[in-house]
Amino acid sequence: MDRREFLKRTAVLGLGGAALLLPGSVRRAFGAREGLPGLAAVRGGEPGEMFDRGVAALGGMERFVKKGQTVVIKPNMSWDVPPERGGNTNPELVERIVRRCLEAGATKVYAFDHTCDLWRNSYRNSGVEEAVKRGGGVAAPADASGYFQKVSLPGGRALKETAVHELMLECDVFINIPVLKHHGGAGITMGMKNLMGTVWNRGEFHSKGLHQCIADVSLFRRPALTVIDAYRMMTRNGPRGTSEGDVTVLKAQILSTDIVAGDAAAARIFGADPKSVPYIRSAAEMGVGTMDLESLGVERIAL
Amino acid sequence: MKKRAAKARFLLALSLAVLFLAFFLFRSGTAGKPLLPALQAVPSVLRWWGGAAMLALGALLSGRAYCSVLCPLGTFQEAVWRCGGRRLSGYTPGSPARYWTLVLVLAAGVAGMAAIPALLDPYAAFGRGVTQLLRPVLAGGIDGLAGFLENLGLFGVISRAGRIPFVPGLFWSTAVFFLALTLWSLRKGRPFCGTLCPVGTFLGLFSRSSLLSVRFSGESCTGCGLCGAVCPQECISVKERTVDADRCVLCLRCVSACPGGALALAFGGGGESLSRRGLLRAVAGTAAALGLALWSGRKDGTVPAGASSRDEKLSISPPGSKSRGNFTKKCVACTACVTACPAGILRPSLGEWGAEGVFQPVLDYRRGYCQYGCTACGDACPTGAIESLEQGEKQLVSIGKARFLRRNCIVRKHGTACGACSEHCPTQAMRMVPFRGGLTIPELDPAICLGCGACEYACPAEPKAVSVSGLAVHGKIRQVSGGSGGPTVAPLEEFPF
Numbered sequence: 001m002d003r004r005e006f007l008k009r010t011a012v013l014g015l016g017g018a019a020l021l022l023p024g025s026v027r028r029a030f031g032a033r034e035g036l037p038g039l040a041a042v043r044g045g046e047p048g049e050m051f052d053r054g055v056a057a058l059g060g061m062e063r064f065v066k067k068g069q070t071v072v073i074k075p076n077m078s079w080d081v082p083p084e085r086g087g088n089t090n091p092e093l094v095e096r097i098v099r100r101c102l103e104a105g106a107t108k109v110y111a112f113d114h115t116c117d118l119w120r121n122s123y124r125n126s127g128v129e130e131a132v133k134r135g136g137g138v139a140a141p142a143d144a145s146g147y148f149q150k151v152s153l154p155g156g157r158a159l160k161e162t163a164v165h166e167l168m169l170e171c172d173v174f175i176n177i178p179v180l181k182h183h184g185g186a187g188i189t190m191g192m193k194n195l196m197g198t199v200w201n202r203g204e205f206h207s208k209g210l211h212q213c214i215a216d217v218s219l220f221r222r223p224a225l226t227v228i229d230a231y232r233m234m235t236r237n238g239p240r241g242t243s244e245g246d247v248t249v250l251k252a253q254i255l256s257t258d259i260v261a262g263d264a265a266a267a268r269i270f271g272a273d274p275k276s277v278p279y280i281r282s283a284a285e286m287g288v289g290t291m292d293l294e295s296l297g298v299e300r301i302a303l
Numbered sequence: 304m305k306k307r308a309a310k311a312r313f314l315l316a317l318s319l320a321v322l323f324l325a326f327f328l329f330r331s332g333t334a335g336k337p338l339l340p341a342l343q344a345v346p347s348v349l350r351w352w353g354g355a356a357m358l359a360l361g362a363l364l365s366g367r368a369y370c371s372v373l374c375p376l377g378t379f380q381e382a383v384w385r386c387g388g389r390r391l392s393g394y395t396p397g398s399p400a401r402y403w404t405l406v407l408v409l410a411a412g413v414a415g416m417a418a419i420p421a422l423l424d425p426y427a428a429f430g431r432g433v434t435q436l437l438r439p440v441l442a443g444g445i446d447g448l449a450g451f452l453e454n455l456g457l458f459g460v461i462s463r464a465g466r467i468p469f470v471p472g473l474f475w476s477t478a479v480f481f482l483a484l485t486l487w488s489l490r491k492g493r494p495f496c497g498t499l500c501p502v503g504t505f506l507g508l509f510s511r512s513s514l515l516s517v518r519f520s521g522e523s524c525t526g527c528g529l530c531g532a533v534c535p536q537e538c539i540s541v542k543e544r545t546v547d548a549d550r551c552v553l554c555l556r557c558v559s560a561c562p563g564g565a566l567a568l569a570f571g572g573g574g575e576s577l578s579r580r581g582l583l584r585a586v587a588g589t590a591a592a593l594g595l596a597l598w599s600g601r602k603d604g605t606v607p608a609g610a611s612s613r614d615e616k617l618s619i620s621p622p623g624s625k626s627r628g629n630f631t632k633k634c635v636a637c638t639a640c641v642t643a644c645p646a647g648i649l650r651p652s653l654g655e656w657g658a659e660g661v662f663q664p665v666l667d668y669r670r671g672y673c674q675y676g677c678t679a680c681g682d683a684c685p686t687g688a689i690e691s692l693e694q695g696e697k698q699l700v701s702i703g704k705a706r707f708l709r710r711n712c713i714v715r716k717h718g719t720a721c722g723a724c725s726e727h728c729p730t731q732a733m734r735m736v737p738f739r740g741g742l743t744i745p746e747l748d749p750a751i752c753l754g755c756g757a758c759e760y761a762c763p764a765e766p767k768a769v770s771v772s773g774l775a776v777h778g779k780i781r782q783v784s785g786g787s788g789g790p791t792v793a794p795l796e797e798f799p800f
Contacts, residue, residue, distance in 0.1 A: 043798065080676055240726060268798075300798050
């Protein structure tokens with residue numbers, strides 16, 4: 001991407017952000033496809049089948065991925081722990097999403113995460129790297145500053161600029177695939193917190209105010225789809241966890257076209273009031289998305 | 304057949320040296336315990352007394368064949384010299400200085416001056432040469448190629464080699480050592496083996512009585528001197544028709560070069576096998592080796608101390624090293640662990656272990672932290688300075704203790720949420736507890752702190768609100784992981800929205 005194109009895209013994103021400030025009804029008329037729900041909540045199935053049912057309710061994968069597009073998915077594979085520990089996104093879910101993207105006509109699907117533990121170990125032992133490959137995608141490294149490019153966040157309150165992974169700038173479609181977990185610092189981690197793995201300087205978030213920075217970075221590029229994995233939910237000792245005893249097998253999943261709404265729904269599943277989570281509240285105030293699920297249209301699916 | 308013997312021996316030595324290269328070049332990761340470095344003389348003596356006995360026995364059987372086959376630094380010198388192609392004079396008398404070097408090395412080892420044995424151990428010197436001089440070039444090439452492929456959209460085709468900590472003092476001293484050795488080898492064949500090497504000199508104590516040796520036999524010698532020209536040890540006296548068994552490394556080049564077949568590898572000692580002197584030397588050598596081995600194996604007297612004040616920060620030795628005393632006594636600074644550490648946090652020290660322990664590695668948490676599931680350094684170490692641990696075992700070994708300095712903490716200073724330390728803590732020794740205004744603040748339980756440095760590395764505060772100080776004697780924490788059984792199974796019954 002050259003600079004001009006980047007500026008153009010930034011402008012478009014800015015306008016998009018501004019449009020979000022409009023009332024929900026107006027926005028729906030522009031954004032969401034007529035009659036389709038913006039959020040699907042699924043429970044009682046395996047990760048892959050829950051995704052298939054949920055995405056069908058949202059209008060199918062073709063709503064998000066068009067033929068010839070490149071897709072970047074951002075799973076959480078930040079920790080050097082096996083899937084049973086619930087520290088990272090479920091590999092089966094990641095594999096299914098990669099496969100569905102390719103079936104919808106994507107030319108290339110990339111996955112990356114700026115990990116907390118050592119990237120090689122985390123990619124491997126989380127099982128996510130292997131899942132991406134099985135699905136037909138590419139697990140790209142994000143362990144060196146050279147992969148990241150500086151961007152500005154005009155609407156940011158605490159974070160005015162940051163460096164994001166170059167794939168975030170180059171891709172046509174961005175899909176966010178966090179896992180729902182307890183988090184010692186942020187309370188709960190899910191959609192927006194997962195975006196912290198798209199930036200290089202994570203420490204800055206902590207020193208400039210964690211919650212506001214999480215809300216600010218969500219301004220940069222809103223995912224076309226956020227799939228929150230709540231198949232295994234870490235209820236304490238997060239985000240890394242110390243044993244499988246920290247995990248509840250919940251068998252749930254949230255799919256949302258609006259990252260804030262997705263987080264609001266997931267917070268309720270965790271047992272928290274979304275308004276009590278500062279980054280959700282800030283992001284809603286800044287117009288990143290809405291906490292009002294019903295304005296988006298919710299499809300509830302039990303398997 | 305005789306012609307081929309020398310060639311086969313050299314090819315074997317070369318291929319072993321290439322294996323050594325690979326060992327020092329690439330991160331071993333999960334490769335397991337490497338056999339070849341463990342067979343090296345100094346590491347095996349340091350690891351267990353049986354190693355010293357094996358070494359002595361080997362020398363009694365085949366003299367200094369070790370030098371011409373197993374020693375990578377010997378092979379390096381021979382290769383350099385053969386590239387240069389200089390013909391040597393045939394005979395120079397052995398330098399008595401080598402005995403004093405051996406005495407110095409043994410004395411320094413026993414006195415705890417590890418830097419002197421570390422400097423002269425041929426295995427360790429070779430290791431440093433590879434990691435300091437060759438690896439940066441090769442790793443740069445590999446990483447450049449990886450970057451090029453990534454630009455073409457080809458991710459993960461080749462893995463990056465990654466960098467290891469660069470310590471200028473170590474780089475330059477290694478560079479000077481190898482430059483000098485290269486120039487010296489071009490002129491003199493295997494000069495290190497004949498004058499400085501403590502291992503070679505030690506083996507030489509036995510080789511005169513060894514079962515196998517190269518000797519003049521029969522009357523076919525014409526005195527042409529071809530053998531002397533190809534002898535890298537300059538230990539063949541054509542005039543007297545003798546081979547100095549103290550220095551002969553059984554490289555067999557003279558045997559191959561001799562047109563008349565006057566030189567041969569033969570059974571039976573080199574002429575002095577049964578003399579009282581030979582016996583005395585062998586006994587003295589065995590005693591020295593066993594003494595060193597027993598000394599290095601004895602329980603060390605490190606006092607289990609932590610830092611004496613809150614500001615003091617003791618150096619941290621790798622998990623498996625058991626104690627500062629054990630580690631600094633046995634480490635020859637070969638840098639195998641430095642390359643093996645996937646986090647790149649093992650850095651050759653510059654005085655953290657005292658001047659006598661210079662270049663023995665230390666954990667540097669400014670570069671990263673010790674990965675909870677990783678045992679790579681212990682797996683790579685051949686001397687027992689870092690013992691190989693099972694993953695479960697390692698996850699209970701405490702190498703240091705964190706100290707939480709609440710006044711520096713972001714949560715307290717700025718009143719904003721953080722928790723980076725707790726996030727990274729694998730045992731939740733650093734856990735978040737309620738603080739004012741709905742915030743949470745770290746609380747430290749030193750009893751389950753491993754000292755892995757994850758909290759210190761992750762702490763965004765300036766100055767850091769948490770820092771880890773080493774334990775002089777490593778401790779053990781109670782089991783924290785996997786103790787509480789499996790997960791709770793409670794599928795979501797209805798949507799709370």
